[in-house]
Amino acid sequence: MKILVGVKRVVDFNVRIQVKPDGSGVATDGVKMSMNPFDEIAVEEALRIKEAGNAEEVIVATIGPKACQEQLRTALAMGADRAIHVLTDDEIQPLTGARILKALADKEEPQIVMLGKQAIDDDNNQTAQMLGALSHWPQATFASEVKIEGNTAIVTREVDAGLETLSIDLPAIISADLRLNEPRYVKLPDIMKAKRKPLEAIALADLNVEVAPTVKVIKTTAPAKREAGIKVGSVAELVTALKEKGLI
Amino acid sequence: MERESMEFDVVIVGAGPAGLSAACKLMQLAEKNEQELMVCVIEKGSEVGAHILSGAVLEPTAMNELFPNWKELGAPLNTEVKGDDVYYLTGEDKGIRTPNFFIPKPMHNDGNYIVSMGNVCRWMAEQAEGMGVEIFPGFTASEILYNDDGSVKGILTGDMGIAEDGSEKDSYMPGMELLAKQTIFAEGCRGHLGKQLMESFDLNKDADPQHYGLGIKEVWTIDPEKHQEGLVVHTAGWPLDNHTEGGGFLYHMENNQVSLGFIVALNYTNPHLSPFDEMQRWKSNPKISQFLEGGERVSYGARAVNKGGMQSVPKLSFPGGLLVGCDAGFLNGAKIKGNHTAMKTGMLAAETVIESLKAGDVAGKELSLMDEKYKSSWVFDELHKTRNFGPALHKFGTFLGGTFSWFDQNIFAGKLPFTWRNTTPDHATLKPAAKCPVINYPKPDGKITFDKLSSVFLSSTNHEEDQPCHLKLTDPSIPLSQNLPLYNEPAQLYCPAGVYEVVKDEEGNDKFQINGQNCVHCKTCDIKDPAQNITWVTPEGGGGPNYGNM
Ligand SMILES: Cc1cc2nc3c(=O)[nH]c(=O)nc-3n(C[C@H](O)[C@H](O)[C@H](O)COP(=O)(O)OP(=O)(O)OC[C@H]3O[C@@H](n4cnc5c(N)ncnc54)[C@H](O)[C@@H]3O)c2cc1C
Ligand code: SF4
Numbered sequence: 144m145k146i147l148v149g150v151k152r153v154v155d156f157n158v159r160i161q162v163k164p165d166g167s168g169v170a171t172d173g174v175k176m177s178m179n180p181f182d183e184i185a186v187e188e189a190l191r192i193k194e195a196g197n198a199e200e201v202i203v204a205t206i207g208p209k210a211c212q213e214q215l216r217t218a219l220a221m222g223a224d225r226a227i228h229v230l231t232d233d234e235i236q237p238l239t240g241a242r243i244l245k246a247l248a249d250k251e252e253p254q255i256v257m258l259g260k261q262a263i264d265d266d267n268n269q270t271a272q273m274l275g276a277l278s279h280w281p282q283a284t285f286a287s288e289v290k291i292e293g294n295t296a297i298v299t300r301e302v303d304a305g306l307e308t309l310s311i312d313l314p315a316i317i318s319a320d321l322r323l324n325e326p327r328y329v330k331l332p333d334i335m336k337a338k339r340k341p342l343e344a345i346a347l348a349d350l351n352v353e354v355a356p357t358v359k360v361i362k363t364t365a366p367a368k369r370e371a372g373i374k375v376g377s378v379a380e381l382v383t384a385l386k387e388k389g390l391i
Numbered sequence: 392m393e394r395e396s397m398e399f400d401v402v403i404v405g406a407g408p409a410g411l412s413a414a415c416k417l418m419q420l421a422e423k424n425e426q427e428l429m430v431c432v433i434e435k436g437s438e439v440g441a442h443i444l445s446g447a448v449l450e451p452t453a454m455n456e457l458f459p460n461w462k463e464l465g466a467p468l469n470t471e472v473k474g475d476d477v478y479y480l481t482g483e484d485k486g487i488r489t490p491n492f493f494i495p496k497p498m499h500n501d502g503n504y505i506v507s508m509g510n511v512c513r514w515m516a517e518q519a520e521g522m523g524v525e526i527f528p529g530f531t532a533s534e535i536l537y538n539d540d541g542s543v544k545g546i547l548t549g550d551m552g553i554a555e556d557g558s559e560k561d562s563y564m565p566g567m568e569l570l571a572k573q574t575i576f577a578e579g580c581r582g583h584l585g586k587q588l589m590e591s592f593d594l595n596k597d598a599d600p601q602h603y604g605l606g607i608k609e610v611w612t613i614d615p616e617k618h619q620e621g622l623v624v625h626t627a628g629w630p631l632d633n634h635t636e637g638g639g640f641l642y643h644m645e646n647n648q649v650s651l652g653f654i655v656a657l658n659y660t661n662p663h664l665s666p667f668d669e670m671q672r673w674k675s676n677p678k679i680s681q682f683l684e685g686g687e688r689v690s691y692g693a694r695a696v697n698k699g700g701m702q703s704v705p706k707l708s709f710p711g712g713l714l715v716g717c718d719a720g721f722l723n724g725a726k727i728k729g730n731h732t733a734m735k736t737g738m739l740a741a742e743t744v745i746e747s748l749k750a751g752d753v754a755g756k757e758l759s760l761m762d763e764k765y766k767s768s769w770v771f772d773e774l775h776k777t778r779n780f781g782p783a784l785h786k787f788g789t790f791l792g793g794t795f796s797w798f799d800q801n802i803f804a805g806k807l808p809f810t811w812r813n814t815t816p817d818h819a820t821l822k823p824a825a826k827c828p829v830i831n832y833p834k835p836d837g838k839i840t841f842d843k844l845s846s847v848f849l850s851s852t853n854h855e856e857d858q859p860c861h862l863k864l865t866d867p868s869i870p871l872s873q874n875l876p877l878y879n880e881p882a883q884l885y886c887p888a889g890v891y892e893v894v895k896d897e898e899g900n901d902k903f904q905i906n907g908q909n910c911v912h913c914k915t916c917d918i919k920d921p922a923q924n925i926t927w928v929t930p931e932g933g934g935g936p937n938y939g940n941m
Contacts, residue, residue, distance in 0.1 A: 332567075
């Protein structure tokens with residue numbers, strides 16, 4: 144079986160995010176970009192499933208401008224077999240992303256589509272669920288453990304009340320949570336090998352997908368700076384202070 | 392332990408201007424000779440440019456030689472220097488503009504470019520990769536590998552996934568041997584392997600000790616009304632006294648940004664001096680703050696520079712390898728410029744390797760052709776002309792020394808028939824704390840001046856938490872038994888990232904604490920510790936600052 148993994152290029156989690164002076168978005172010029180950490184976990188899990196003998200091929204896919212190749216190469220260096228790059232310079236919102244992944248799934252016919260539970264740039268947490276609805280495949284989101292048994296996946300999910308274990312028929316969609324695994328370090332020879340692994344570029348226009356942004360970003364602002372706190376001596380003082388601020 | 396290995400013709404340590412120029416030149420020459428050449432560059436930063444911090448006013452000499460068509464190729468040299476102001480700051484709120492005529496010639500900047508050297512390196516890395524160089528960011532060269540005959544055979548990359556207590560984590564990945572006929576060391580100022588090479592091959596035999604400065608830099612986005620793209624501002628004088636060398640710079644880059652910084656020479660004598668706080672209060676002088684008011688600080692970082700000049704340049708060749716760029720110490724102290732000399736010496740190393748390959752086997756050989764090439768290059772001429780600049784400042788203080796330099800450079804063009812030397816290493820200059828005045832630094836105002844922690848935050852520094860500390864104490868007792876009573880443990884002040892602290896433990900006793908995860912890899916502690924007790928070693932690859940356009 145094949146596993147298709149979606150990966151996204153995002154501002155590296157170590158970088159302090161800065162809003163562009165005109166409020167039109169987040170500054171990305173000269174900023175370190177990396178693979179979304181949850182997607183890295185998804186790639187790792189797909190590789191582990193393959194290494195356990197439960198899959199034959201791991202395909203990674205991304206949607207975005209030319210520079211996203213870097214993240215595909217990283218995934219190939221981790222061990223993925225081949226990569227698909229859907230080229231576009233436009234901003235891709237979750238619904239469009241899900242439609243594109245659906246088109247790729249139709250083409251590749253994987254048994255599992257693995258995604259990160261969310262991307263750390265917009266924290267939408269929507270793509271996996273939308274892809275589930277579009278493809279009519281079962282979905283298991285926030286996975287913290289995945290076991291493959293024949294044609295089913297046993298997935299443990301992290302939910303508010305604790306852990307929930309699902310058994311879903313394949314083909315299915317699984318989204319990875321933080322505790323699913325710890326991604327491997329890439330090895331130098333594998334970085335060199337990754338350069339020679341197949342990477343197919345497809346223009347977004349060639350996929351016949353409806354690209355319709357459904358959400359418009361009006362303004363981006365940095366969070367308000369935290370003001371210095373004050374110390375209060377008693378509960379009465381606290382209540383007065385809160386009242387003065389109009390908070391109670 | 393059996394380790395995996397890979398073989399190359401040339402391994403280059405460090406993807407800075409020196410290492411990348413060497414890589415590009417190697418491939419250009421190999422192509423010209425229709426020669427197959429396997430070259431790799433290994434870089435400890437998480438990506439190329441992540442650990443690059445420079446001013447930077449770039450003198451395009453070496454770039455013109457390496458890529459005569461750099462403009463068409465899209466090199467990010469976008470802002471030509473349009474104005475060149477030098478101020479002598481006389482106090483907190485005063486400064487006088489030095490007439491152009493009085494400025495020593497090497498400090499003029501006509502024809503130079505204001506750049507982000509990090510972005511220039513990213514661009515050079517693309518060129519190198521395009522020519523077939525393998526670049527491995529996120530990997531450190533942690534050890535030198537030697538052949539049985541003592542010659543260098545390559546480097547070992549750092550192990551990944553080692554826990555703080557030294558045990559192997561689940562993610563453990565042992566380092567690999569990268570073997571080469573010649574290894575080019577381009578680690579920049581105070582290279583951790585370069586330092587070992589100088590010792591094992593006694594490369595400093597005929598050189599004076601190296602001298603250093605610590606440069607602390609910020610990038611600001613400023614009010615477009617106040618921005619004058621292409622303007623270069625330098626300052627001397629306040630807040631340093633006449634016995635402490637150093638000075639400030641402020642460059643108006645593209646996109647309404649300014650790059651500004653302050654360099655303090657590490658031969659300062661008062662252990663109460665804090666380079667970080669000098670830099671912060673320097674910004675409050677109106678000559679600087681006029682540009683910053685209403686702006687926002689976007690980035691912070693620090694890096695040592697070597698400023699020993701010609702007298703401190705070591706031997707560059709040794710069996711199996713070469714030293715280039717600031718790993719050897721080619722910064723021109725009069726200009727505070729080292730990028731063009733780093734690039735040029737990288738290129739000379741490439742020529743040396745290719746020409747020697749023509750003559751036969753180079754594996755493990757000592758290519759003294761490199762030293763000859765350096766001595767007949769413009770890098771040597773340049774350093775020779777300005778050789779008395781640093782020592783003059785040291786001998787006469789910054790004011791008279793500056794006057795000497797004006798005569799030396801503008802009237803005698805650097806040809807005075809003598810060479811001054813400065814043979815006291817920087818770690819040996821501190822006077823006892825009790826004999827020095829305490830310096831009262833003003834509190835940060837949160838607008839122009841800031842505290843250390845909020846500053847380090849802007850360097851986007853990160854190290855995997857669970858790993859052995861990469862700042863090694865030879866004798867763990869020295870900080871508290873010697874440095875504290877004698878010098879008030881100066882690491883607390885000279886480290887620009889707040890890594891070293893003397894705190895109280897539960898019983899109220901002093902404890903020396905090392906917050907290694909904050910380290911911005913400036914190398915100052917390795918240089919300035921009076922007992923030479925701190926050794927900076929490579930942490931897990933990818934750790935350290937994540938500089939954007941520094
Ligand atoms: C504040 C400041 C302002 C400056 N202003 C100017 C200026 O205006 N103009 C100018 O020309 N010069 C300026 N310089 C000097 C200039 O930046 C240096 O001369 C130049 O960076 C030297 O280049 P390099 O390639 O030798 O070393 P570096 O630029 O230091 O590059 C070394 C690279 O090697 C990597 N590395 C080091 N050790 C290892 C290891 N063991 N394993 C793997 N990777 C390693 C580092 O991460 C780094 O990327 C300034 C310097 C400072 C600090
Ligand atoms: S610990 Fe040393 S190398 Fe690291 S930031 Fe501090 S002084 Fe610089």
